[in-house]
Amino acid sequence: MHMKNAAITVVAPTVFTVALFVLWEFACWLLALPQTVLPAPTAIWAAFRQFQNPIIENSLYTLWNTLAGFAIATAFGLLLGIAVGWHRAIYAAVYPVLIGFNSVPKVAVVPVLILWFGVGAVPAIITAFLISFFPIVVNVATGLATTEPELEDVLRALGASKLDIMRKVGIPRSLPYFFGSLKVAVTLAFVGAVVSETVGANRGIGFLMLSAQANFQVPLVFAGLMALAVEGIVLYAITAAIEMRFTGWAFRGQNR
Amino acid sequence: MTLSATAPVLVRLDRVTMHYGRGSTAIQAIDTVTLDIKKGEVIAVVGPSGCGKSSLMKLISGLHPASSGSVMVEDKPVKGPLKSVGMAFQASNLLPWRSVTDNVLLPMEIVQPHRSLIRRQRSKYKANAEALLAQVGLKGFTEKFPWQLSGGMQQRASICRALVHEPDILMLDEPFGALDAFTREELWCTLRDIQQARGVTVMLVTHDLREAVFLADTVYVMSNRPGKIVKVQTVDLPRPRDIEVTYTQPFQDLVHELRRYIGGQH
Ligand SMILES: Nc1ncnc2c1ncn2[C@@H]1O[C@H](COP(=O)(O)OP(=O)(O)OP(=O)(O)O)[C@@H](O)[C@H]1O
Ligand SMILES: [Mg+2]
Numbered sequence: 434m435h436m437k438n439a440a441i442t443v444v445a446p447t448v449f450t451v452a453l454f455v456l457w458e459f460a461c462w463l464l465a466l467p468q469t470v471l472p473a474p475t476a477i478w479a480a481f482r483q484f485q486n487p488i489i490e491n492s493l494y495t496l497w498n499t500l501a502g503f504a505i506a507t508a509f510g511l512l513l514g515i516a517v518g519w520h521r522a523i524y525a526a527v528y529p530v531l532i533g534f535n536s537v538p539k540v541a542v543v544p545v546l547i548l549w550f551g552v553g554a555v556p557a558i559i560t561a562f563l564i565s566f567f568p569i570v571v572n573v574a575t576g577l578a579t580t581e582p583e584l585e586d587v588l589r590a591l592g593a594s595k596l597d598i599m600r601k602v603g604i605p606r607s608l609p610y611f612f613g614s615l616k617v618a619v620t621l622a623f624v625g626a627v628v629s630e631t632v633g634a635n636r637g638i639g640f641l642m643l644s645a646q647a648n649f650q651v652p653l654v655f656a657g658l659m660a661l662a663v664e665g666i667v668l669y670a671i672t673a674a675i676e677m678r679f680t681g682w683a684f685r686g687q688n689r
Numbered sequence: 690m691t692l693s694a695t696a697p698v699l700v701r702l703d704r705v706t707m708h709y710g711r712g713s714t715a716i717q718a719i720d721t722v723t724l725d726i727k728k729g730e731v732i733a734v735v736g737p738s739g740c741g742k743s744s745l746m747k748l749i750s751g752l753h754p755a756s757s758g759s760v761m762v763e764d765k766p767v768k769g770p771l772k773s774v775g776m777a778f779q780a781s782n783l784l785p786w787r788s789v790t791d792n793v794l795l796p797m798e799i800v801q802p803h804r805s806l807i808r809r810q811r812s813k814y815k816a817n818a819e820a821l822l823a824q825v826g827l828k829g830f831t832e833k834f835p836w837q838l839s840g841g842m843q844q845r846a847s848i849c850r851a852l853v854h855e856p857d858i859l860m861l862d863e864p865f866g867a868l869d870a871f872t873r874e875e876l877w878c879t880l881r882d883i884q885q886a887r888g889v890t891v892m893l894v895t896h897d898l899r900e901a902v903f904l905a906d907t908v909y910v911m912s913n914r915p916g917k918i919v920k921v922q923t924v925d926l927p928r929p930r931d932i933e934v935t936y937t938q939p940f941q942d943l944v945h946e947l948r949r950y951i952g953g954q955h
């Protein structure tokens with residue numbers, strides 16, 4: 434049973450990923466694609482080795498911006514989600530604005546942010562925040578709103594206040610929704626930070642890729658993309674692990 | 690223990706009506722209901738679906754106000770949630786992130802004076818909850834999570850949660866509705882024993898006439914919405930009642946008699 438699980442969770446993704454890269458390498462080789470169109474994985478790896486230091490440095494910078502924006506989004510999203518789930522009036526009041534806001538492409542907001550805050554970390558952090566708080570709000574509010582009315586009656590009949598019900602039932606039961614949304618939010622925050630850097634920045638992986646593109650260093654552009662992908666996977670895995678740790682009860686019956 | 694004829698009245702409803710909503714779209718759920726529940730009495734409320742049984746519970750527990758008439762508990766008008774009510778429903782509604790014991794202790798974290806005491810005396814409270822769980826046959830399952838229990842066991846735990854703070858009134862809304870017939874009868878006996886041991890007043894809403902007659906001192910039959918009481922049936926079968934009693938003629942006659950009032954022909 435355990436062996437089978439390991440095969441599914443470790444071997445399957447490894448085989449798939451390796452196969453994908455091998456296929457890619459062969460395709461480039463067979464079709465004799467020029468490096469400026471689609472560099473082969475080996476060429477990307479070579480570019481990575483050559484520019485290792487700037488790639489890592491800029492990646493970390495982007496990572497930092499992402500995490501800063503994500504942290505703000507988490508705190509803000511949690512608070513707003515609780516407020517929205519608290520009362521129907523607050524829900525009715527903020528939802529239209531929230532949805533309108535979420536529909537605005539964040540790329541369009543970046544120039545404004547740069548105008549206000551100048552080129553640097555702040556627009557990237559804010560973009561990361563803006564793009565990632567929405568799913569957190571929606572999920573927390575959903576979790577709160579789905580408290581069983583009968584359970585609420587049980588507690589109200591004991592004289593429980595709204596705050597009691599939130600603390601004992603609403604918030605714990607919305608935690609799986611909350612942590613679930615963090616997985617989505619963290620990857621979105623990452624996208625936000627990179628988008629902002631590609632619009633205007635002087636550091637960061639987005640900036641690095643933009644400069645490489647300007648110099649026709651396509652393998653370097655792809656090396657940057659790879660770095661992004663790896664960081665994205667790591668961030669996702671970390672939040673997923675945190676989710677498992679805090680809300681394992683919500684995954685009951687899947688593995689036990 | 691048989692209910693004494695001189696037991697004091699705990700709940701008194703006098704010509705009570707109740708509506709959901711206001712104005713022209715209001716739905717009347719209860720229509721001029723007058724009834725008394727004595728301390729230690731077990732009443733059962735039966736009636737067609739949607740007739741206002743759950744509404745009557747909400748009314749007495751103070752979760753929903755009456756539109757007219759008076760609702761008195763211990764000679765005081767009910768203005769808001771009573772705080773001394775234990776409730777259980779058809780769904781056990783246990784919290785999946787808490788162990789069975791911690792689920793049972795939930796009311797203690799809400800009602801005074803336990804609320805202030807429980808943090809310091811958790812182990813004492815825990816022992817009490819475990820003793821209660823043992824009484825309903827859940828010894829050895831106290832540290833399990835609700836989803837590791839069968840439906841019947843979850844329902845036992847849910848009843849413990851409703852009882853743990855020693856409420857004056859236990860309100861059960863179709864508590865055994867989702868269980869199979871054998872488990873249901875087992876739980877009737879559990880409820881019978883625990884009620885007898887504690888002398889708690891019980892209001893039981895059910896669709897099952899046999900259940901009503903087996904458990905109750907008085908059965909109220911309600912009409913279709915808006916719910917009116919169309920029949921009050923005293924059950925004077927001797928207590929303690931054994932499951933065997935359900936196969937006797939007097940029992941069957943009572944069930945038969947009640948059956949006549951359900952179906953809306955009155
Ligand atoms: N929150 C509510 N808002 C508006 N109408 C309600 C509400 N709750 C119940 N009603 C209405 O009041 C009537 C009585 O409902 P109630 O839940 O008391 O019935 P019930 O006898 O418990 O039914 P069941 O046996 O199906 O549980 C129903 O017609 C229902 O439509
Ligand atoms: Mg009901």
